[in-house]
Amino acid sequence: MPSLFITVLKRLGWALVVLVGLSMLIFSLMRVIPGDPARLALGPSAPEEVVERYRERMHYNEPLPVQYYYWLKDVTQGDFGVSTVTKRGVLQDLREFLPATLELVIWAGIPPIFFALLLGVLGAMYKNRWPDYLIRFCSYIIIATPTFVWAVLFLLIFGYWVPILPSIGGRLTMGFQVPPVTGLMVLDALMAGQPAAAWDAFTHLLLPALALSLGHTMQEARLTRSYMLENEGKDYITMMTSQGVPRKVINRKYLLKPSIIPTVSIMGLDIAAIFGNAFLVETIFNWPGMSRYAMSAILGKDINAVCGVVLVLGVIFIATNLVVDVVVMVLDPRMRQSRSK
Amino acid sequence: MTLLKEPLKNSLKKSWLKYSESKITVLGLVIVVGFALLACVGEHVVPYPEHIGSFVDFANASRPPNLRHPFGTDLIGRDILSRIVGSFRNTLLMGVIVLCISAPVGFIVGVVAGYNKGKLIDTVLMRLTDIFLALPPLVLALAIASVLQPNMINSMLAITVMWWPWYARLSYGVASSLRTENYIVYAELTGAGMFHILFREILPNCLSSLLTKMTLDMGYVIIMGATLSYAGLGEQAPKPALGSMISQGVKYMPAQWWFTVFPAIAIIVIILGFNLFGDGISNMLGADES
Numbered sequence: 001m002p003s004l005f006i007t008v009l010k011r012l013g014w015a016l017v018v019l020v021g022l023s024m025l026i027f028s029l030m031r032v033i034p035g036d037p038a039r040l041a042l043g044p045s046a047p048e049e050v051v052e053r054y055r056e057r058m059h060y061n062e063p064l065p066v067q068y069y070y071w072l073k074d075v076t077q078g079d080f081g082v083s084t085v086t087k088r089g090v091l092q093d094l095r096e097f098l099p100a101t102l103e104l105v106i107w108a109g110i111p112p113i114f115f116a117l118l119l120g121v122l123g124a125m126y127k128n129r130w131p132d133y134l135i136r137f138c139s140y141i142i143i144a145t146p147t148f149v150w151a152v153l154f155l156l157i158f159g160y161w162v163p164i165l166p167s168i169g170g171r172l173t174m175g176f177q178v179p180p181v182t183g184l185m186v187l188d189a190l191m192a193g194q195p196a197a198a199w200d201a202f203t204h205l206l207l208p209a210l211a212l213s214l215g216h217t218m219q220e221a222r223l224t225r226s227y228m229l230e231n232e233g234k235d236y237i238t239m240m241t242s243q244g245v246p247r248k249v250i251n252r253k254y255l256l257k258p259s260i261i262p263t264v265s266i267m268g269l270d271i272a273a274i275f276g277n278a279f280l281v282e283t284i285f286n287w288p289g290m291s292r293y294a295m296s297a298i299l300g301k302d303i304n305a306v307c308g309v310v311l312v313l314g315v316i317f318i319a320t321n322l323v324v325d326v327v328v329m330v331l332d333p334r335m336r337q338s339r340s341k
Numbered sequence: 342m343t344l345l346k347e348p349l350k351n352s353l354k355k356s357w358l359k360y361s362e363s364k365i366t367v368l369g370l371v372i373v374v375g376f377a378l379l380a381c382v383g384e385h386v387v388p389y390p391e392h393i394g395s396f397v398d399f400a401n402a403s404r405p406p407n408l409r410h411p412f413g414t415d416l417i418g419r420d421i422l423s424r425i426v427g428s429f430r431n432t433l434l435m436g437v438i439v440l441c442i443s444a445p446v447g448f449i450v451g452v453v454a455g456y457n458k459g460k461l462i463d464t465v466l467m468r469l470t471d472i473f474l475a476l477p478p479l480v481l482a483l484a485i486a487s488v489l490q491p492n493m494i495n496s497m498l499a500i501t502v503m504w505w506p507w508y509a510r511l512s513y514g515v516a517s518s519l520r521t522e523n524y525i526v527y528a529e530l531t532g533a534g535m536f537h538i539l540f541r542e543i544l545p546n547c548l549s550s551l552l553t554k555m556t557l558d559m560g561y562v563i564i565m566g567a568t569l570s571y572a573g574l575g576e577q578a579p580k581p582a583l584g585s586m587i588s589q590g591v592k593y594m595p596a597q598w599w600f601t602v603f604p605a606i607a608i609i610v611i612i613l614g615f616n617l618f619g620d621g622i623s624n625m626l627g628a629d630e631s
Contacts, residue, residue: 014468021472026484033488140365144613146564148571148584149605152591156602160595276477280571284591294480298487299573306484314475 004329011325015318019311023075026310027068030303036060037303041084075311081304085296090308093293098312099183100171101278101289106184107205108212108278109271116217117260120224124259125251127229135225139218147277150211151284158207166204168286173200208285212277216270220263227259261332268324272317360625369617376611380429392419393427395579403597413599416589421599424581425607431493431576432583432611435500435566436559443501444555447508448547452539454509455516467513470506478503479568486574493576496569500562511554515547549626557619560612567608583608 031037038055039046055061059070074081080090119135126132145153159167171185172178176197178189186205189198231237232255240250275291282292290309297305361367384390388409398418406413412421454466473481485499516539519525528538569575570584578585583604590600 014471017468018471018475021468022475025472026481029484029488140613140616141609144560144616145605145609146567146612148568149587149608152587152594152601153605155591156594156598272477273479274477276479277568279479279483280568295483295572298483301487310476310480310484313477313480317475317477 004326007329008322008326011322015322019314019318022314023072023307023311024068026307027071028064030306031064031067033301033303035301040301040303041082071307080308080311083297083302083305085300085302085305086293090304093305094290094308094312097288097290097293099180100185100287101275101282101291103171103184103186104205104208104212104278104282104287104289105271105274107209108274109216109267112213112217113220113263113267116220116263117224119218119221120259120263121228121251121256123221123225124228124232132225135221139222142214142218143222145215147211147215148280148284150214151208151281154207154211155284165207167207170286170288171201171204172197173204176200208278208281208287211281211285212274216274220266220270223266224259224263227262228255231255231259257331261328264331265324265328268317268321271320275313275316356625360621362624363621366617366621366624369614369619369621372610372614373618376429376614377433379426380433383426383429387420387423387426389420389423390427392423393581403593405597406599412603413597415586415600416593416597421586421603424586425583425604428576428581428583428586429611431580432563432566435493435497436562436615438497439500439504439562439566440555440558443504444508444551446501447505447510448512448544448551449539450505451509451512451514452516452543452547455513456520456535456539456543458517458520466509470509470513473503473506474510479565482565482569483572483574486569486572491574491577493582496566496575499569499574500565503565504558504562507558508551508554511550512547515550516543519543519546553619553623553626556615556622559619560615563608563612563615 036051036055038051038058038060042051042054059067062070071081078091080094082088083090083093086093119139123132123135155167158165166173176189176194178185178194178197178201179192181188181191185201186198189195189201237250237255240254241247278287278289278291279295281287282289283295286292290312294306294309296302297309360370379386384393387393389396396417396419398414401410401414401418403416404410404414404418410420410422412425415421415424450466450470454463454470457463482496482499482503485502486496489495489498519542525538525542528542533542566575567582567584567587570582571588573585573588575584576582586604587601587608590597590604593600
């Protein structure tokens with residue numbers, strides 16, 4: 001598929017432009033913060049000449065575009081500066097905290113898709129009968145509940161009232177030792193041959209992942225249902241039915257694929273939203289991830305950390321969308337043609 | 342006048358029939374209207390109007406739900422029901438103001454870019470839109486809100502900055518597909534200016550999808566506002582906000598569960614109402630197209 005390759009290449013080029021724009025946006029945003037960044041970094045008791053020297057070293061006296069140039073130069077060499085909260089390199093912090101967030105987002109973003117498709121297909125198959133009504137009723141309530149409310153309610157119910165799942169206390173119960181390879185705890189534990197630790201890590205993941213995924217799952221289910229029903233009325237399905245193709249074969253081979261394409265194509269956005277919502281969910285469940293780190297950085301006006309996190313999120317978001325676009329183009333030949341023209 | 346009245350009445354009736362086709366959307370309308378009424382006159386109907394502001398009554402602090410305080414009282418003895426209702430006006434304003442600013446801004450950006458598709462201005466405007474869309478909306482809103490003073494107006498501003506790109510995308514799609522339609526081409530040939538084409542020819546065609554999206558977005562904007570307020574970046578104490586009430590309450594779980602549970606239920610009901618209402622409106626406006 002040469003056209004696919006060129007499309008992806010073009011997309012990558014634009015992604016780079018968007019990323020540079022994003023870095024400018026967040027950089028200028030973090031520099032217009034009221035207050036002196038050097039003073040913020042060193043604290044109120046630091047002597048003035050030290051602050052001045054720091055200002056000189058960090059180029060805070062230069063005009064904004066010059067500051068941006070120095071910052072970008074460092075960033076391209078992998079130096080995001082030092083976090084004023086943790087007093088460590090932002091890159092080092094990110095390396096430590098990112099895997100926990102990635103694991104959470106992967107669990108919250110990918111397995112629920114199958115539930116969403118299942119529920120959507122069920123809803124369409126039993127249109128206006130009780131399974132459909134039940135699914136729709138639940139989806140209305142679930143979609144109306146903000147993610148942070150889910151997290152708080154889960155904490156109250158499963159953390160305090162019926163404490164059957166670990167809710168505050170990180171990623172693993174004390175006592176388990178899992179050698180870090182990928183940083184994804186469940187996978188690492190399985191690779192190290194410790195099923196008990198993997199299960200423990202999974203139970204720690206369950207509540208935050210569920211809180212993050214519920215709303216999106218139901219939304220995807222609704223979308224799948226409505227596209228199933230829309231496609232069911234199309235001529236090619238009527239023709240197959242009239243030719244005597246069994247219902248099951250039609251559903252599985254001809255109806256499902258076009259109906260899940262819209263669901264797949266909004267997945268990129270859903271995953272981005274999950275990353276965003278993770279900011280609060282990680283804080284609520286005390287999950288030692290990047291979002292909790294970023295949340296404290298944002299509230300503590302930790303300029304370097306915020307810029308670092310935002311850039312990493314931007315890269316992840318653009319990469320996810322690129323993958324989703326490629327999947328959609330593979331699923332839907334029409335997308336390939338219209339894009340390549 | 343009489344000539345006009347009849348069709349108007351009929352079309353209203355028709356719209357209502359379409360809206361109420363699914364009974365559950367009527368429930369949405371009831372919730373939205375009730376919420377809007379309470380938002381307007383809330384402080385006159387709640388049992389303890391003075392509890393909406395800074396009020397202290399330690400004798401009645403942290404009372405569980407009872408007959409005098411159906412939702413209980415908070416840490417310093419304020420009636421939680423009164424405070425929930427007292428927060429409605431700002432919740433409603435949040436949604437209305439954010440959408441009434443971001444929709445027109447997004448429309449103008451999108452329609453100018455879409456009408457000039459392929460030109461430099463299209464590339465510039467749509468890449469700018471992409472930059473704003475390249476982040477989870479909550480993240481940038483949090484960053485913006487934290488740079489500014491934490492208050493209601495600034496949290497609205499932060500959400501608006503994140504919201505207009507969606508309207509830009511929507512209008513871009515419509516405008517770029519309409520610009521080759523015959524009636525637009527004829528308007529160009531007769532010498533109509535860009536302003537005329539954008540607002541008199543393209544806008545009416547976008548209007549129903551813009552309005553549908555606005556009603557469907559209401560719930561999401563309110564969720565975003567509540568989320569910012571939960572993070573401490575919205576309305577500040579002593580004024581009530583649903584998000585900050587929940588975040589305060591989390592510290593006192595599980596003993597004082599009513600601090601958290603009732604504001605949470607209030608948010609869910611409000612958003613449920615707006616989502617159902619939005620579905621009804623999209624049934625009503627969208628039925629002509631399908």
